[in-house]
Amino acid sequence: MNIAGILSRIVILCFVPLFLSSCNGDDLKKAATISSKKLTLSKDRSLKVEIVFSDSAVVKAKGFAPILDQVNPSSGSKYQEMPKGVKITFFDPKQNVTGTITSDYAIRKETEQVTIFKKNVVVVRDDLTFNTEELTWNQQKKMYYSPKGIVTRPDGTVLNAVNFTAPEDFSSVAFEQGSGETYVKGDLGQ
Numbered sequence: 445m446n447i448a449g450i451l452s453r454i455v456i457l458c459f460v461p462l463f464l465s466s467c468n469g470d471d472l473k474k475a476a477t478i479s480s481k482k483l484t485l486s487k488d489r490s491l492k493v494e495i496v497f498s499d500s501a502v503v504k505a506k507g508f509a510p511i512l513d514q515v516n517p518s519s520g521s522k523y524q525e526m527p528k529g530v531k532i533t534f535f536d537p538k539q540n541v542t543g544t545i546t547s548d549y550a551i552r553k554e555t556e557q558v559t560i561f562k563k564n565v566v567v568v569r570d571d572l573t574f575n576t577e578e579l580t581w582n583q584q585k586k587m588y589y590s591p592k593g594i595v596t597r598p599d600g601t602v603l604n605a606v607n608f609t610a611p612e613d614f615s616s617v618a619f620e621q622g623s624g625e626t627y628v629k630g631d632l633g634q
Contacts, residue, residue, distance in 0.1 A: 486515075486516045487513050487514070487515050487516075488513070488514040488516075489511060489512070489513050489514075490511070490512045490513075490514070491510065491511060491512075492508075492510060493507075493508070493509045493510075493511075493512040494506060494507070494508050495507040495508075495509075502537055503535055503539065504534065504535060505532055505533060505534045505535065506532070506533050506535075507530055507531070507532040507533075508530065508531050508532075509526040509528070509529070509530045509531075509550070510528040510529065511526065511527055511528045512524060512525075512526055513525045513526075513527065521553060521554060521555035521556070522554055522555075523551055523552060523553045523554060524551070524552040524554070525550075525551050525552075526549065526550040526551070526552075527549060528548075528549075529546065529547055529548045529549060529550065529563075530545075530546070530547055530550040530561070531544060531545070531546045532544065532545045532546075534613070542569065542570075542613070543567065543568055543569040543570075543614060544566075544567070544568050545561060545565070545566070545567050545579070546564075546565070546566050547561035547562060547563060547564060547565040547566075547579070548562070548563035548564045549561070549562045549563045550562065557582070557583035557584050558580060558581065558582055558583065559580070559581045559583070560578065560579075560580050560581075561578070561579045561580075561581070562577065562578050563577060564577070565577065565578065565579045565590075565593075567579070567588075567614065569614050570598075571597065571598065572595055572596065572597055572598075572614070572617065573595075573596045574590075574593055574594070574595050574596075574605075574608070574610075574614075574617070575593055575594045575596070576590045576591075576592065576593030576594070576608070577593075578590060578591060579593075581612075586611060586612040587609060587610070587611060587612065588608075588609065588610045588611075588612070588614070589607075589608065589609055590605075590607075590608040590609075591606070591607065591608075592604070592605060592606050592607075592608065593605050593608050595608075595617060595619070603619075605617075605619035605620075606619060606620050606621040607619055607620040607621075
């Protein structure tokens, strides 16, 4: 036998196991299973977004987010995510600032009409500051909810609040199992 014939047979013998291992029948089944479970997701990113909320041509609030992602999953509801946080400034009818909400992260679920603020959430108004790790705004009920947080008043009162609720304008607050320190003016003995 000549050298060329021997080399060709060696080459063929080397490639036969390679061809056989690449022709596994289970691979097609695995590929079909994986592709059937694949969820598609489209995400549109906007930078330095300012949103104006108005009612009857009167500006009620302005929101600013460094990054706003509009997410449209193939199944489920679309939502807006603010991974770098958000700041919302509220105004009275004369356009005076009445308060702010800031957080390090926020997500707005369009179908449920709910916005959830997370991580270092701070609500500031003239009559209170509320700090929490999670605050939910229900747009339909026009209410804010938080499982717990700290309410601080200008007079130095500090209250730990559980099951915190407030209307949209934070004109009043309610909570359960409050504890903390408060200061009373005058003489309590009268």
